[in-house]
Structures are given as structure tokens and as C-alpha cells.
Amino acid sequence: xxxxxxxxxxxxxxxxxxxxxxxxxxxxxxxxxxxxxxxxxxxxxxxxxxxxxxxxxxxxxxxxxxxxxxxxxxxxxxxxxxxxxxxxxxxxxxxxxxxxxxxxxxxxxxxxxxxxxxxxxxxxxxxxxxxxxxxxxxxxxxxxxxxxxxxxxxxxxxxxxxxxxxxxxxxxxxxxxxxxxxxxxxxxxxxxxxxxxxxxxxxxxxxxxxxxxxxxxxxxxxxxxxxxxxxxxxxxxxxxxxxxxxxxxxxxxxxxxxxxxxxxxxxxxxxxxxxxxxxxxxxxxxxxxxxxxxxxxxxxxxxxxxxxxxxxxxxxxxxxxxxxxxxxxxxxxxxxxxxxxxxxxxxxxxxxxxxxxxxxxxxxxxxxxxxxxxxxxxxxxxxxxxxxxxxxxxxxxxxxxxxxxxxxxxxxxxxxxxx
Numbered sequence: 001x002x003x004x005x006x007x008x009x010x011x012x013x014x015x016x017x018x019x020x021x022x023x024x025x026x027x028x029x030x031x032x033x034x035x036x037x038x039x040x041x042x043x044x045x046x047x048x049x050x051x052x053x054x055x056x057x058x059x060x061x062x063x064x065x066x067x068x069x070x071x072x073x074x075x076x077x078x079x080x081x082x083x084x085x086x087x088x089x090x091x092x093x094x095x096x097x098x099x100x101x102x103x104x105x106x107x108x109x110x111x112x113x114x115x116x117x118x119x120x121x122x123x124x125x126x127x128x129x130x131x132x133x134x135x136x137x138x139x140x141x142x143x144x145x146x147x148x149x150x151x152x153x154x155x156x157x158x159x160x161x162x163x164x165x166x167x168x169x170x171x172x173x174x175x176x177x178x179x180x181x182x183x184x185x186x187x188x189x190x191x192x193x194x195x196x197x198x199x200x201x202x203x204x205x206x207x208x209x210x211x212x213x214x215x216x217x218x219x220x221x222x223x224x225x226x227x228x229x230x231x232x233x234x235x236x237x238x239x240x241x242x243x244x245x246x247x248x249x250x251x252x253x254x255x256x257x258x259x260x261x262x263x264x265x266x267x268x269x270x271x272x273x274x275x276x277x278x279x280x281x282x283x284x285x286x287x288x289x290x291x292x293x294x295x296x297x298x299x300x301x302x303x304x305x306x307x308x309x310x311x312x313x314x315x316x317x318x319x320x321x322x323x324x325x326x327x328x329x330x331x332x333x334x335x336x337x338x339x340x341x342x343x344x345x346x347x348x349x350x351x352x353x354x355x356x357x358x359x360x361x362x363x364x365x366x367x368x369x370x371x372x373x374x375x376x377x378x379x380x381x382x383x384x385x386x387x388x389x390x391x392x393x394x395x396x397x398x399x400x401x402x403x404x405x406x407x408x409x410x411x412x413x414x415x416x417x418x419x
Contacts, residue, residue: 032069037142040392044172073128084401088123098308098338107324108310119391126398140369147185151213179219183226184373186210191369218270220277221383229376289328296327296336306339330381353400360403
């Protein structure tokens with residue numbers, strides 16, 4: 001089917017209304033895509049004193065922008081929603097059951113509000129914003145750019161001699177978030193390197209400082225999963241290409257040389273955490289996760305319907321004087337607070353999205369950077385953060401469920417379907 005046939009209505013020979021409207025708001029669509037990705041970064045950046053001069057909440061502002069475009073897109077498509085998104089909506093519906101038996105605390109209320117607003121938007125808006133492979137590539141590009149910019153802040157700290165025995169954070173406030181953002185940017189570049197022609201060497205060079213930032217953050221989970229995903233990518237997609245395999249080996253050697261050269265400039269606290277990991281020594285952070293995970297597993301066995309939003313923190317404070325504790329494992333958290341059914345549905349959706357993303361990446365190399373970021377972030381949800389800290393995962397799930405469809409849909413097909 002040629003371009004004329006796809007853009008014009010097959011019966012009357014005139015452009016369809018959704019097609020014309022989609023073309024007319026194309027610049028707005030691009031802006032909304034950028035703001036949508038920015039939504040997942042500003043939450044960690046707004047606590048930085050550098051941004052204290054901004055007179056409004058960045059998360060609320062970016063959320064309002066993408067929600068407005070989402071509603072506009074929904075009107076253009078006459079409310080058409082795919083069955084893949086219906087699975088995400090069904091998950092949120094099942095999660096809402098816990099509201100009936102939740103003993104509401106300030107933390108539980110805040111958790112539910114953010115989940116049914118920001119996390120819900122993250123899950124359903126990708127269908128309206130990222131409707132073909134080119135849009136997914138822009139999604140990955142935005143993650144790479146934002147992750148690199150945040151990492152530059154950490155590199156500036158290191159270059160300025162900001163050791164202080166502490167871990168660097170860059171332009172944000174959480175070291176674990178810095179490790180994740182730098183790791184996502186690195187994986188996006190690394191996966192892109194295998195299909196980038198003459199730009200491979202430049203992309204390889206960009207990966208090196210990002211790896212240094214992950215180490216400097218002292219975030220052990222992101223570091224472990226970063227190395228693991230790089231190994232999986234190389235084993236699955238690069239062994240058949242001698243040049244790509246050589247570049248992968250060069251990256252490993254260059255990273256080792258870089259770390260040995262600048263080890264003394266890295267924060268000592270970060271080095272100690274990583275050395276403790278290699279020596280299998282548990283610090284307070286690791287012990288907290290093991291204890292919380294064990295408590296969650298015990299609670300799940302006794303409460304098949306869950307403890308309600310914030311219920312885990314109310315039942316297990318671990319002597320910390322706060323009710324804001326959580327298992328640091330997304331699956332355990334959902335099962336402990338929202339019940340077995342919600343957890344089982346989440347695991348099924350995640351597995352299905354991961355499978356479809358893998359199949360798309362096998363058929364379409366352009367989709368491999370998305371797969372790398374998806375696997376990396378999904379693995380990280382098993383060791384850190386609560387459900388709202390991990391809301392970017394819901395956006396990746398929303399895209400992953402449509403992965404194979406997106407790889408076969410051209411922009412002209414998008415206009416014809418009104419999607």
C-alpha cells in the first residue's frame with residue numbers, strides 16, 4: 001500500500017480527519033514525548049538546591065502537560081484504546097481493590113494518590129505518544145540525553161575534587177537514581193553502537209564516562225544489572241559480528257583502565273560499598289533490604305488480599321520510627337499490600353511485555369536499545385525503590401506490550417488508523 005492510499009480514505013479518496021489532525025499536531029506530539037520522558041527525571045532533580053528558584057512543582061507541571069496531550073489524542077482517536085492498554089487498566093483496577101481494606105495513613109494516602117495519577121499516566125499514555133518505531137527511538141534518545149546531562153553533573157563534582165568521602169549525585173538528590181539514569185544512558189548508547197555504522201567508536205567513547213559515574217554513585221544494584229545486561233546484549237546480538245565483538249572487548253578493557261586511572265578520584269564511600277559487594281559483606285542498606293524482603297514474604301503468606309496501601313510500613317517499621325518502609329522489591333510490595341491477584345497480574349504483564357520486546361528486538365535492531373533499558377530497569381525494581389519510585393517501569397511496560405506492533409507500524413499506517 002503506497003503513501004497516497006494510506007493517508008487517504010480508501011472509499012472516498014479524501015484524507016481522514018484523524019490523519020489530518022495527527023499531522024497538524026506533529027510538533028506538539030514531539031514536545032509532549034520529550035516532556036513525558038522528562039516527567040521521570042524531574043522528581044529526583046527538583047530536590048536539588050540548584051532548582052530551588054523554580055516557583056512551581058516540576059512533577060505536577062510536566063504531568064499536566066502530558067495529560068493534556070493525552071486527552072487531546074484520545075479525542076482525536078474517538079476514545080479508541082488497544083487491548084494491550086486494557087491489560088494495564090485492568091491491573092490498576094485490581095490494585096484499587098486494596099482501597100477497601102486500607103487503614104489510611106499519610107504515607108498510604110500519598111502512595112495511592114501518586115500511583116493512580118502519575119503511575120497510571122505512565123502506563124497508558126505511551127499508546128498515545130509513542131505510536132511507531134520512530135517514536136520509540138525518540139523515547140530512548142530522550143532517556144540517553146537526560147541521563148547523560150545528569151551524569152555530567154556528577155562528572156563536574158568529581159572534576160572539582162568533590163570527594164568528601166561521600167557519593168556523588170550530580171544534578172539530582174539520590175545516588176541510586178544517578179546510578180539508574182547513568183546506566184540507562186550507557187545501555188542505550190551501547191545497544192545503539194551495534195547498528196550505528198561509522199559512529200561506533202564515538203559511542204564507545206561516550207560509554208566510558210557513564211560507567212565511571214555508575215561506579216562513583218556507589219549504587220550496587222544498577223552496577224550489577226548494568227554489567228549483566230551488557231553481557232546479555234553482547235552474547236545475544238554481537239557474537240556473530242566480529243567488529244562489534246571486538247568493540248565490546250575494547251569497552252571492557254578501556255573501562256578497567258579508566259577505573260584504575262581515576263580510582264583515587266572516586267568517592268571513598270562508593271568504593272567501600274562496591275568492595276563490600278565483591279567481598280560479600282552486608283552493610284546496613286543490604287541488611288535492610290534482606291530484612292524487609294523476608295518480612296514481606298512472611299506477610300504475603302498470611303494476607304492473600306494484602307495489607308492495603310502503605311500497610312507494609314504500618315505493620316513493619318523495623319524500629320526506624322517511620323511508617324514509610326517498603327520491601328525494596330516491586331513484586332513483593334504489590335503482593336504484600338495489594339494481594340496475590342494484583343502481583344500475579346503484574347508478573348504476567350511484565351513477562352508478556354518482556355517477551356514481546358525481545359521478539360521485536362530480534363526482528364528489528366532499532367528496538368534493541370529499548371530492550372536493554374527495559375531489562376535493566378525491570379531488574380532494578382527487584383532491589384530498590386517503592387512502587388512510585390519505579391513508575392518509569394510502567395511506561396516501559398506500556399510500550400513493551402505493543403512492541404511487535406510498533407515495529408511493523410509505519411507513520412502512514414499510524415495516520416490511517418488514527419493512532
